[in-house]
Amino acid sequence: MSAQIIDGNVIAERMQAEIAAAVQKMKDEHGVTPGLAAVLVGDNPASRQYVGMKRRRCAKVGIDSFGYELPATTTQEELHKLILELNADPKVHGILVQLPLPDHIDEEAILGAIQLEKDVDGFHPVNIGRLAMKGREPLFIPATPYGCMVLLDEVGVQVSGANAVVLGRSNIVGLPAAMLLLHRNATVTICHSRTKDLPAVVRTADILIAAVGRPEMVKADWVKPGAVVIDVGSNRIEDPTAEKGYRWVGDVAFDEVKEVAGAITPSPGGVGPMTITMLLKNTLRAAEMAIAKAGK
C-alpha cells in the first residue's frame, strides 16, 4: 500500500496564514510590527538565495525584514559590532546570521553574541544547551528540526516510546532533531558516517529523519513497513532530461520508499517550506516576548 504523502507546502501555507493573522493582530493591538534582521556575509549564491527567500516570506506575512549584506572581507570585530547594534535596536526582534560564515570568522563567537531573546535561529549555545538537557526548554528551536516535529504531529504519529532514527548529526539539523525527539520521549538512535550497517539500524525506525545530504541514499529495503519518513535532504543532481539539466531530490529514494512507509515527505515540497515557516513563527514569538517584557 502506498504511503500517506505529507505535503509540506499545504501545511506551510496554512501556518503562514495563521502567522499573518497574528502579525496583523499584533499591529492593531500593540502597534508593533515583528522585525527580522537578516545578515549575509560574503557572496555565496546559495546563501544569498536563502536569505532572499526568507525576506520575501517575511513580507508576505507582514513581518519587517532588514537586510545586511557584508563583503567576504568583513572582520570578526565588524560583524560583532553589527550584532551588538541589532541587539540594541527595538525594531529588530529576531537576528538571523546566514551560515556558513567565511572561514576567518569565529562562528560560535558570533552566534553567542546574539541576544538570547533575539536568537530566532535557535543556534545560540545557551539555546542549544537547553535543548540538550532534560527538563530544560530553549527559547527558540532551530527551524528545520522544528519543522520536522510539526510534520510528525500533522500525521498524528505517537512519538513517545517510538524508535526514532536520525540520519545525520549536523548542528543545524541532525543533532537538534535528535534532541527534540528525545524531549518527546522517543528512543533515539543517531547515525553518521561511521555508523556500521546503516540499513539494519535504519530498519529499526518507527520514525526516520534523514539529513545526510546524499541523493536518494535511503532505499525501500532500509525502511520498516509503516514507518514515518521525514526527508530533510535537498540535493541537486544532473538530469539531461530535465529542462534545466538538473533536478532536486531528497536523501530518500522517494518512489520506492513510498511503497513501504506509512507516511513520507517528498523533497522538494516537504521539510523545505516548513523551515521558513518556523523561522517566521520564531520571529513572531520573539516580538510577543518583547511586548510582554515591555508590559505594552
Ligand code: NDP
Ligand atoms: P551536513 O553535511 O552538515 O551533515 C551531514 C551528516 O550526514 C553528517 O552528520 C555526516 O556524518 C552524515 N553523513 C554523510 N554521509 C553519510 C553516509 N554515507 N552515511 C551516514 N551518514 C552520513 O548536512 P546538513 O545537516 O546541513 O544537511 C543535510 C541535508 O539536508 C542536505 O541535503 C541539506 O541540503 C539538507 N537541508 C535541508 C534544509 C531544508 O530546509 N529542507 C535545511 C538544512 C539542510 P559525519 O558527522 O560523521 O560527517
